[in-house]
Amino acid sequence: MKTALITGRGGLPAALVAAMPARPLIASLDGFTPDGLTPDMGFRLERLVPFLRALHDQNITHVTFAGAAQRPRLDPALIDPATAELLPALMAAMAQGDDATLRAVIAIFEDEGFTIAGVADIAPALIPGPGFLAGSATDADTRDATRAASIVAALGTVDVGQGAVVQQGLCLGVEALPGTDAMLRAVAGIPATLRPDPAKGKGLFYKAPKPGQDRRIDLPTLGPDTIHLVAAAGLGGITWAAGGVICLDPAAMADLAAENGLFLWSRAP
Structure with a gap:
């Protein structure tokens, strides 16, 4: 099992890393760098599919999300063709609220074969x-x-x-x-x-x-x-x-x- 921690801002990502037996790969959403950690890679929503491929290249099997992030403004010029196929469903979910957006994000990662691990799975003491x-x-x-x-x-x-x-x-x-x-x-x-x-x-x-x-x-x-x-x-x-x-x-x-x-x-x- 190899885990990627996908981070937003704040102290939670560092607290999780401290609680994990091995350091995960740390990937931060562009513009939302966590406190006290240096990300291994960054990514943008407009390039989501290349990012997913990069995780596969790193042999990532499990993904944990941690940290605060607001909905980023998308730059149409940066959207690649593969990601463009995912964005309509994701944008529709964003219009419905945070819960729908998060369910859509989880579905995308699970469809790619990643297992979603929650904080309760990796740091129950928190x-x-x-x-x-x-x-x-x-x-x-x-x-x-x-x-x-x-x-x-x-x-x-x-x-x-x-x-x-x-x-x-x-x-x-x-x-x-x-x-x-x-x-x-x-x-x-x-x-x-x-x-x-x-x-x-x-x-x-x-x-x-x-x-x-x-x-x-x-x-x-x-x-x-x-x-x-x-x-x-x-x-x-x-x-x-x-x-x-x-x-x-x-x-x-x-x-x-x-x-x-x-x-x-x-x-x-």
Whole structure:
């Protein structure tokens, strides 16, 4: 078995490489270089078929996707004839949303004979099971977590986002195209006069995969930076769906949460 790690931006690709027994071939989408890694090759979507052939030339059998990437703008002048045959179906999927796009990408790689390996397959320690990594939840937190989970599930059915902030039952923010960091910064900017009394519950940030999501790709990710943003937003902690969210550095996250008086709750469905 020989694995290629197809990367976008962020720290997840490096965390996966550190957890793998052997260094994979690292291929990054043009313009989306990962943190802390030097890719072995780059590729563009307009040249997807030549890239797939290059993976075969390297005797790659398994492929893992990791890292953040936005939909790239295509340059028609760069499209080769073989890739041109794939693009109409891929573009149609892109118009339907992220989930449809990812399913289309997976189908292309599987049709080429590659096995898709998810983070759970290669680095299960990065996906915590049920329990608390730090602190504990109050009854108010439990109610907010239940409310947030229902909101994220509803968002997921229309392919909008994977996160929400809830305080005392009120939804202060939902994750959309700008992402988690933008949402948490927006929550931090909400005037205190519009938020519930924190003495009765500070609220929480909740994260979970979308319903029906293929968990081999695009799992939600949390990391130490998330802790800082949640603290700045005046929340009481972070809750996520156990077994469905990647934690980049669980030990560092737990330490930071303790320093900031936050709880980290990997919540059973």
